[in-house]
Amino acid sequence: MCEQELNKIKQEVENCSLCPLHKSRTMVVFGDGNPKGKIFLIGEGPGFEEDKSGKAFIGRSGQLLDKILLACNFNRNDHVYIGNIVKCRPPGNRTPSTEEQAACLPYLERQIELISPEIIVILGATALQALLGKNLKITKERGNWHIWFNRFVMPTYHPSALLRNPSLKKDAWEDFKKVILKYRELVDPDHRSPFVK
Numbered sequence: 001m002c003e004q005e006l007n008k009i010k011q012e013v014e015n016c017s018l019c020p021l022h023k024s025r026t027m028v029v030f031g032d033g034n035p036k037g038k039i040f041l042i043g044e045g046p047g048f049e050e051d052k053s054g055k056a057f058i059g060r061s062g063q064l065l066d067k068i069l070l071a072c073n074f075n076r077n078d079h080v081y082i083g084n085i086v087k088c089r090p091p092g093n094r095t096p097s098t099e100e101q102a103a104c105l106p107y108l109e110r111q112i113e114l115i116s117p118e119i120i121v122i123l124g125a126t127a128l129q130a131l132l133g134k135n136l137k138i139t140k141e142r143g144n145w146h147i148w149f150n151r152f153v154m155p156t157y158h159p160s161a162l163l164r165n166p167s168l169k170k171d172a173w174e175d176f177k178k179v180i181l182k183y184r185e186l187v188d189p190d191h192r193s194p195f196v197k
Contacts, residue, residue, distance in 0.1 A: 018103035021088035027054035033081035040117035044126040051089035061159035073193040124158025
């Protein structure tokens with residue numbers, strides 16, 4: 001049922017013209033992963049590789065994200081679903097405008113409602129501000145649990161920030177360790193990672 005409803009929303013998105021991004025996109029990037037997964041990761045928007053393929057987080061940032069998930073003993077097939085604030089690539093990978101975010105956000109909210117994750121991981125400042133408040137700073141909010149519509153939300157750095165500034169990787173890993181512990185608490189007490197006791 002969930003997947004049928006998601007497919008309906010995907011068809012809506014593929015025909016969407018609510019903001020200018022539809023004019024320059026190659027493909028809509030609706031989401032990727034397991035719709036029954038209990039962790040929903042949310043980034044900013046598709047990049048060049050994602051726009052070409054229609055798949056979320058497959059460029060350099062996505063490859064790093066997959067390595068982080070592997071260290072957590074999570075993967076896209078079983079544990080996580082991945083989406084973005086906007087579903088079409090902003091030209092030149094610029095930050096999506098407030099209007100573009102507002103046009104696309106209802107689609108993401110419907111995805112979250114259908115998938116019903118226990119944990120949401122916000123990747124980066126744009127997603128943080130779109131979901132939790134436009135004046136929030138990722139440097140201040142990362143690593144702290146928030147409650148948003150009765151769901152546990154962990155903001156952390158976007159993988160692209162970790163590629164630009166590898167010194168942030170240590171903090172991001174601390175955030176993901178908290179996600180592992182929360183997953184044990186809420187979903188599977190036997191979940192293990194080789195890096196977290």
